Amino acid sequence: xxxxxxxxxxxxxxxxxxxxxxxxAVWGELVEHGYDRLTMDGVAARARxxxxxxxxxxxxxxxxxxxxxxxxxxxxxxxxxxxELRADMLLFMRSLLHRFDDLPGEAVHAFLVDLLRDxxxxxxxxxxxxxDGPVNTLETMxxxxxxxxxxxxxxxxxxxxxxxxxxxxxxxxxxxxxxPDRVVEEILDEVVLPLLRAPSEG
Amino acid sequence: xxxxxxxxxxxxxxxxxxxxxxxxAVWGELVEHGYDRLTMDGVAARARxxxxxxxxxxxxxxxxxxxxxxxxxxxxxxxxxxxELRADMLLFMRSLLHRFDDLPGEAVHAFLVDLLRDxxxxxxxxxxxxxDGPVNTLETMxxxxxxxxxxxxxxxxxxxxxxxxxxxxxxxxxxxxxxPDRVVEEILDEVVLPLLRAPSEG
DNA sequence: GCCATAAGATACGGCGCGTTTCCTGCTTCC
DNA sequence: GGAAGCAGGAAACGCGCCGTATCTTATGGC
Numbered sequence: 223x224x225x226x227x228x229x230x231x232x233x234x235x236x237x238x239x240x241x242x243x244x245x246x247a248v249w250g251e252l253v254e255h256g257y258d259r260l261t262m263d264g265v266a267a268r269a270r271x272x273x274x275x276x277x278x279x280x281x282x283x284x285x286x287x288x289x290x291x292x293x294x295x296x297x298x299x300x301x302x303x304x305x306e307l308r309a310d311m312l313l314f315m316r317s318l319l320h321r322f323d324d325l326p327g328e329a330v331h332a333f334l335v336d337l338l339r340d341x342x343x344x345x346x347x348x349x350x351x352x353x354d355g356p357v358n359t360l361e362t363m364x365x366x367x368x369x370x371x372x373x374x375x376x377x378x379x380x381x382x383x384x385x386x387x388x389x390x391x392x393x394x395x396x397x398x399x400x401x402p403d404r405v406v407e408e409i410l411d412e413v414v415l416p417l418l419r420a421p422s423e424g
Numbered sequence: 425x426x427x428x429x430x431x432x433x434x435x436x437x438x439x440x441x442x443x444x445x446x447x448x449a450v451w452g453e454l455v456e457h458g459y460d461r462l463t464m465d466g467v468a469a470r471a472r473x474x475x476x477x478x479x480x481x482x483x484x485x486x487x488x489x490x491x492x493x494x495x496x497x498x499x500x501x502x503x504x505x506x507x508e509l510r511a512d513m514l515l516f517m518r519s520l521l522h523r524f525d526d527l528p529g530e531a532v533h534a535f536l537v538d539l540l541r542d543x544x545x546x547x548x549x550x551x552x553x554x555x556d557g558p559v560n561t562l563e564t565m566x567x568x569x570x571x572x573x574x575x576x577x578x579x580x581x582x583x584x585x586x587x588x589x590x591x592x593x594x595x596x597x598x599x600x601x602x603x604p605d606r607v608v609e610e611i612l613d614e615v616v617l618p619l620l621r622a623p624s625e626g
Numbered sequence: 627g628c629c630a631t632a633a634g635a636t637a638c639g640g641c642g643c644g645t646t647t648c649c650t651g652c653t654t655c656c
Numbered sequence: 657g658g659a660a661g662c663a664g665g666a667a668a669c670g671c672g673c674c675g676t677a678t679c680t681t682a683t684g685g686c
Binding site for chain 2: 379
Binding site: 234235236237240266270271272273274275278 | 663664665666667
């Protein structure tokens with residue numbers, strides 16, 4: 223709801239209330255202008271606060287946006303378990319891709335690209351995938367499938383586990399937009415699943 | 425006796441000579457400062473010219489750097505043909521990775537990341553891979569290998585052909601540095617080659 | 627030798643980051 | 657309940673760099 227009076231009462235917010243207002247403002251700016259044109263001044267204005275307040279909490283622009291994404295993104299869900307690997311993976315990959323559908327895809331792309339520029343953020347990002355992230359979920363799904371005899375357990379290596387992720391990310395980065403379903407299925411049916419099913423050699 | 429003919433004779437260069445000097449200056453700046461800190465002023469100064477001269481030839485910073493890379497990068501070579509696919513691919517992938525070894529790897533990374541930001545440049549980049557680029561070379565190698573019976577010809581699809589490229593690029597982007605040999609071999613031995621050798625299903 | 631052309635020097639406007647300075651209202655602690 | 661101090665808020669600044677505009681001056685074609 224809207225504040226009753228515009229300039230009547232300069233209500234001074236603090237702590238968590240202020241922080242929530244700021245992160246909401248970030249989200250709003252992302253939706254409206256995208257990441258490229260999200261400015262610190264813009265966020266401050268939208269949150270009706272000022273830049274020093276932002277910089278007291280976050281060291282720079284990407285850190286601020288990370289915080290906003292972390293707050294607003296839906297949590298990871300449990301690994302799907304349909305009883306069939308292909309369906310599991312399809313569900314899972316799609317849920318990954320559509321995690322930020324509330325934002326213009328171009329905004330997410332610009333943000334990820336910006337993340338990659340900074341070594342520190344880059345490391346944090348890749349780390350977030352493995353430690354308790356999607357990689358674990360994938361591994362769970364693969365082990366279950368191996369238990370059912372759907373795939374060759376010998377093929378399950380770290381590189382192969384993260385392969386779907388790597389390909390989705392690459393498609394997103396080079397394509398500029400979330401991979402369409404066609405591409406996801408292609409990745410699964412032409413690369414990931416055949417590889418997992420391939421018998422060991424030698 | 426106003427002019428004691430100092431070190432700088434005001435030789436005014438034009439056309440191709442000037443252009444070469446500029447692109448060399450770009451290269452020098454890349455080597456010395458990396459892409460992030462390559463500035464138009466810096467290039468102009470190093471080339472002993474001025475910014476308007478740069479902007480008369482190239483519309484912006486990335487375009488200028490593209491021109492410099494195009495001039496200084498070694499040409500693509502013929503696809504290797506050792507008689508064995510793994511060796512061919514190893515040679516080829518390594519040659520790709522070390523194409524810009526004269527530059528600090530961080531500079532190449534920053535440049536590629538910057539390319540991805542602009543839809544136009546992004547498209548030009550991905551296009552350069554397929555049309556008469558590395559993708560063609562890879563396909564040639566794969567077809568030869570299929571002819572020798574090394575791999576399953578049914579596995580050769582566009583997505584699979586570009587798979588090694590995609591994985592190298594992703595490793596470069598997310599790793600921040602050229603993939604070490606270990607990773608290249610892992611990609612080949614755990615993903616690409618097993619997939620190519622896998623028998624058709626159904 | 628004349629003149630169009632492009633090089634070179636310089637300065638400017640713009641933008642956005644991150645910081646500084648100063649003021650002011652809220653909260654806490656005695 | 658009052659003072660001290662903490663944190664929010666507003667404005668302005670310096671910086672760096674982009675891309676452009678203006679003007680002078682050398683150069684090469686004719």
